Amino acid sequence: MDKIILEIRDKAQELLETGQVEVVIGFTAGTLPGKSTPCFITRGEDCELLVWDEGCKNNLANYLVKEKRKAAIIVKGCDSRSLVNLLTENQLSRDRVVILGAPCPLTEGCEGCQIKSPVIYDYLVSGKAGKTGEDDFHDVKTFARLSPQERKEYFYKEVSKCIRCYACRNACPACYCRECFVENNLPQWVGKSTQLADNLIFHLTRALHVAGRCVDCGACQRACPMGVDLRILNRKMLLEVKELYQFEAGLKEEQELPLNTYDPGDPEPFLAGGGEA
């Protein structure tokens, strides 16, 4: 048996049995092979159900936001970056959570992932994470080279598949608003049907809401039952935030989010005529 999972189970069991936490949030085997599923464990003896394998793709940070109990959470690189965000945004108090970091179990990893080991933890399970790719944003750059008409057609076609189930939003650790703008009715910003206009406005707005906070974990896209390509929008914002403000989300605590602040000398690439009167 893999040393990493044994270490995770031991630590989780110890945390529960010594009363340091009331619940452990981790993964257990799913009903389909290769699809591990999030689980909430409250008894030490159940810790043997925990797994740490290729199927542990979801971003568990999402579950912490609503968790009222004192919890331990098992994180890989991306989940830990979401935790950093949640801490920065005061959605989580550091003393209420025990972070059990472990190297990312995905051997292939997600395309472009740079940080497979946790950036924040109380205990770090030793072991080597699979290799990281290089993120040159070739997907975004290739897309940007298409003609505006082609880009629009692609985006409209993707978004027309959306059935507005909000699984993408619900799976996203950066989307924790008690009332999402899509649910507002005074004013009602977007209609609730799947009219293309409303779908487009929903997806553009969500991309802007998570800009500077999205950690490219892919949870939104994996959650989508219609296979909508949401990633291209999020990654465009990732690249833009990086280039304009030299910022990458969730890397260290105590960093100001790019849209919560400004620099007097910020670039103004959006100004009409380049800013000439």
Add this chain to the structure above:
Amino acid sequence: MKEPKIVAFLCNWCSYAGADLAGVSRLQYPPNVRIVRVPCSGRVDPLFILTALKHADGVLTAGCHPGDCHYTSGNLVARRKFALLKSLLDFVGVEKERVQFDWISAAEGNRFAARIKDVTEDVKGLEPWERWGGRQNG
């Protein structure tokens, strides 16, 4: 093309006053613009602009020049939002002429009139806007 409809979000302290000056100075500019006065360019949520595009063919957003904001930094915070919105719209193929931004001071009646003229003419030169694929008319 039918006369385009342009929506302009103008901040109360500079750009709206600039529009006012254009008016009292009797400067000529196209009548295509519908002005929405907002307290500060920092108040302009991207949703305002995206929603306006459901009903209009072009949107201009203007605020005080950086450094001149009545609330010190409203426009500086807005600047980052606008930069991202603009690049996102461009990325998904919305023509850059359709959504424009500028800083217009209370003394720049000329600049206001010129910008309305530019935006209106730019938008006239584009393919008709399908308003996010929606069916709204007018």
